[in-house]
Amino acid sequence: MSSALDKxxxxxxxxxxxxxxxxHFAKDFPEAVYRGWLAQLDTDEPISLYLHVPFxxxxxxxxxxxMKLASKYGPVAxxxxxxxxxxxxxxxxxxxxxxxxHLHFGGGTPTVIEPEDLGAIMTLLRERFEFVPDxxxxxxxxxxxxxxxxxxxxxxxxxxxxxxxxxxxxxKVQAAINRIQPPEMVAHAMSRFRAAGVERINFDLIYGLPYxxxxxxxxxxxxxxxxxxxxxxxxxxxxxxxxxxNQRMIPDDSLPQSDLxxxxxxxxxxxxxxxxxxxxGLDHFALPNDSLAVAAATGELHRNFQGYTSDAAQTLIGIxxxxxxxTPSGYLQNISETGAWARAVAAGNLPVARGHALTQQDxxxxxxIERIMCDxxxxxxxxxxxxxxxxxxxxxxxxxxxxxxxxxxxVCDQGKLTLTPDGVRLSRVVAAVFDTYLRNSSxxxxxxx
Numbered sequence: 226m227s228s229a230l231d232k233x234x235x236x237x238x239x240x241x242x243x244x245x246x247x248x249h250f251a252k253d254f255p256e257a258v259y260r261g262w263l264a265q266l267d268t269d270e271p272i273s274l275y276l277h278v279p280f281x282x283x284x285x286x287x288x289x290x291x292m293k294l295a296s297k298y299g300p301v302a303x304x305x306x307x308x309x310x311x312x313x314x315x316x317x318x319x320x321x322x323x324x325x326x327h328l329h330f331g332g333g334t335p336t337v338i339e340p341e342d343l344g345a346i347m348t349l350l351r352e353r354f355e356f357v358p359d360x361x362x363x364x365x366x367x368x369x370x371x372x373x374x375x376x377x378x379x380x381x382x383x384x385x386x387x388x389x390x391x392x393x394x395x396x397k398v399q400a401a402i403n404r405i406q407p408p409e410m411v412a413h414a415m416s417r418f419r420a421a422g423v424e425r426i427n428f429d430l431i432y433g434l435p436y437x438x439x440x441x442x443x444x445x446x447x448x449x450x451x452x453x454x455x456x457x458x459x460x461x462x463x464x465x466x467x468x469x470x471n472q473r474m475i476p477d478d479s480l481p482q483s484d485l486x487x488x489x490x491x492x493x494x495x496x497x498x499x500x501x502x503x504x505x506g507l508d509h510f511a512l513p514n515d516s517l518a519v520a521a522a523t524g525e526l527h528r529n530f531q532g533y534t535s536d537a538a539q540t541l542i543g544i545x546x547x548x549x550x551x552t553p554s555g556y557l558q559n560i561s562e563t564g565a566w567a568r569a570v571a572a573g574n575l576p577v578a579r580g581h582a583l584t585q586q587d588x589x590x591x592x593x594i595e596r597i598m599c600d601x602x603x604x605x606x607x608x609x610x611x612x613x614x615x616x617x618x619x620x621x622x623x624x625x626x627x628x629x630x631x632x633x634x635x636v637c638d639q640g641k642l643t644l645t646p647d648g649v650r651l652s653r654v655v656a657a658v659f660d661t662y663l664r665n666s667s668x669x670x671x672x673x674x
Contacts, residue, residue, distance in 0.1 A: 227633065227647050229633045230487055231483075233654045234651075234672065235672050236653075236654050237672060238654055238657045241594050241595075241598055241653060241660075242528055242529060243530065244594045244660065246660075248668040250579035250580055250581045251580060252579050254577050254579050254580030255577075258580065259557055259577050259580065262553075263315070263318040263319050263320075265552075266323065268321040270324075271323075271325060271326035271538055272323050272542060273329070273542070274329070274541075275530065275541060276328075276330050276346070276548070277333065277543065277544065277559075278332040278334065278337065279291050279293055279304075280294070280300070280332065280334065281332065282294070282370045283369065284403060287404075287472065289465055290332065290333060291546070291561055292332065292334075293333075298339065302342065305338060305342045305345070307567040311575075314575055316354065322354060323354055323355070324356075325350075325357065328363065329364075329531055331365050334366070336364065336372075337370065340372075340375050340377070340378035344378060344381075347382045361516075362386070363384065363385065363386040363425075364386075365387075365389075366387050366388065366418075367390065368389055368414035369406050371414050371417075379421065380418070380421025380422040381421075385423065385424065385425055386426070387426055387427070388427035388428070388456075389414065389415075389426070389454075390429045391411055393431060393434055393437060393441065393445050394408050394448055398435065401435040401479060402475070408452075411452070412452050415452055415454070425456075425515070426454045427456040427457070428449055428452075428454040428456070428457045429457075430442070432459065433464075433480065435479035436479050437489060438489070439485070439491075439492040442489045442493045446496040446500070450500030450501070450502075455511060455515045456512075456517055458508060458533075459494065459497070459508045459510065461672070462480075464477075503521065505521045506528075506599055506652070507650070507652050508532075516535040517533060517534070525537065526599040529551075539551075543557065543559060544559075546561055546563045546566035556580055558579045558580065559576045559577060560576045588612060589609065589612040590660070592611075597652055597655055597659075598653075601649050601652065603641075603642050605618075605641065606639075606640030606641075616640060619659070625658045626642065629648070629654075633648075634654070635655060
């Protein structure tokens, strides 16, 4: 590990899928403000939709998501009913029928929904919104519980992309994280989706898992490359047992330390690039013809709450408990507890729990952080001018940037910031320099590498 990586690898920093990040949204955000933001939307400007389904049929020890075990379908059916009602409330609050370019079902495991219920959700969405002809429709899935009926329904509904949480194929690691899915199971699920017309497939992999080694992960990547998913996300395991109680099932002493985590990440990245994938930003890889790779090559890569994306929409509507969305005016997060969320919807209220109205400084710093995370470089002076600020707006950050430059993570030249190869690995650390909300914050985050 280089000196820069060694110094900053254990830094506690956000993943920067938004700025400011969700812990800094205000509590008890007024529903009326959100309604005002929705009413101001431009009906000619495509939006994106994110629907959160917080149910899984099996618990994975590594998971940090907001989820519930679905031992019976009754609570899921009730949730679907509330989801349909929230869609109606949101559509009614907008100035007209909004065009949609991206739709993403996340969780949890969205495919725990019965096929007919997924069909009902999609029917209502198509009634209340106008999906553009080339809209991307994506859904997350668990190969362990995926049924033939659900695969057929997803194909019938016109979904264009599906994603699987592969994580790791090594049996001892799978046992330690309570997610047993051999490679044959994943390959079979892929072939079923593609036969149904869902052509684009994403894989998620994780390094830093209990008992995992660099060789384990390299072998997993080689098996994935043979299956040829269109995208691969390579995330560092975020061990946050103070937030996710299920992670307490993972012994602390089973987790690799920072130097071994870095070795694993390097081994996986090397195998993916060797397999023909383009490295994108901090932790994504894609085949050269995938829209994510194209966006990265043309400087049009973005980040939202799903990570790196080619989606340039300024408005992302979050639907479902705990979902996060944004409009040009600010960020919103729904109530997390499903019962309270459902009661708010039943009362005819948008189920907002927290939010943040964006300021000029927020927009500037959000732009800078996004370009650091996506491009690895930014003209800070030009960014300031674009947002109506002086060329030296970043003077308070100069000292921290100088330290990063001395450590070999960045190069600063006349207001232009460029990350070195080590700096790209530490892009979250570099981005954090511009995060004024993080200063003096007691919020705990996952480690940088």
